[in-house]
Amino acid sequence: MKWKNAIHDYAFYLKIEKGLSENSVNNYTFDVEKLHKYLTEHNINKSPISISEEDLLQFIYSVSKDVQPRTQARLISGLKSxxxxxxxxxxxxxxxxxxIETPKTGRKLPDVLSEQEIDNLINAIDLSKPEGTRNKAIIETLYSCGLRVSELVNLRISDLYFEEGFINVTGKGNKQRFVPIADTTVKYISIYRNEIRCHIPIQPKHEDFLFLNRRGRQLTRAMIFTIIKNLAKEINLQKKISPHTxxxxxxTHLLENGANLRAIQQMLGHSSITTTEVYMHLDRKHLTEVINTFHPRK
Known part of the structure; x- marks a missing residue:
């Protein structure tokens, strides 16, 4: 069995049998492709069938000695799969x-922006340019609906149910969920559609995508990262942020303002409440206020 054939069949299995998205399939196969590249560069003639634990340990040590334990753990997990x-x-x-043991990584708490920092980022958008109106709608949608960047770039006009107050979001594994959308966000999306998007020469097969570039094509994930990076630079924000921030x-802001954790889980599209519970560790002050307000022995 050749590596290229094995990786191709593995990708097909992940997509068809496991129902994973293209992004997830790419993430899983990336680690195996890295292994194949390492074997080729070091003239190690081992196939997917004949490679041994010793070979894999040598590879893991070679590529992981200068990376964080979390990156090493992800690499090992990908190979195990x-x-x-x-x-x-x-x-x-x-x-x-x-x-092969996976290194302990601990639980990394996510970076969070304050409400003021989010306002500052939005206020830094140059609305004198057509893409400024689009970018404002993008940031408002990311923050108002808690979307992943892949969910945002794949959001379609046919997914908007503004009269009902929801949008239909396609998440990991092509699972769909309805997420409430604020009136303010509806307003900015509508302004973008009615004043900017309607003047863009839209390319075939991109007609239904909500957010488009100047050439009338679906925005890429990389473009969303660039937009946010430039805004952070504009206000001299001393935090490393991304769309996921x-x-x-x-x-976090929903939890701090008293939202139910189970409701947050549903809006985020987490399959397990354990994933959502990481936000419980972010604001100890909020938890103290809950005890002081609701516990009978306060």
Whole structure:
């Protein structure tokens, strides 16, 4: 079995059998492709069937000695998944990663913006340019609805149910959920659609995507990162932020203002409440206020 064939079949399995999104499939296969590249560069003639635990340990040590434990853990996890697939398909009888330990990473708390910082970022948008109106609608949507960047760029006009006060979001694994949308965000999206988007020469197959570039094509994830990076630079924000920062801030601000954790879980599209519970660790002051307000022995 050749590596390219194995990786191709693995990607097909993840997409068809597991129902993973294209982004998730790319993330899983990236680690295996890195392994294949390492073997090629070091003239190690081992196939997916013949590679051993010792070979894998050598590879992991080589590529992981200068990275954080979290990155190393993700690499090992990706390799474990690939070799589990080979065992499942009867290409191998053993998983050579089975005894390789994953480093402990701890739980990293997400970065959060204050409400004032979010206002400052939005106020820094240059509305004299057509893309400024679009960018304001983008930031408002990220923060108001707590979307992942992939969910934002794939948001379609047919997903907007403004009269009902919801948008239909397609999340990980193509799972759909309805997320409430604030009147303010509806207003900025409507301004963008009615005053900017309607004048863009839209390319075929991109007619339904909400947010478009100047050439009339769907925005990329990288473009959203660039927009936010430039805004942070504009206000000299001393935090490293990304589109996901607005999602974290959305959840944290809801929790701080008394929202139910289960409701936040549903809006974020987390399959497990455990994932959402990370926000419980962000604001100890808020938890103290809950005890003082609701506990009978306060």
């Amino acid at each position: 690939f070799f589990n697939y080979l065992v499942f398909e009867d290409y191998r009888t053993d998983n050579p990663t089975e005894l 607005f999602r974290h801030s959305f959840a």
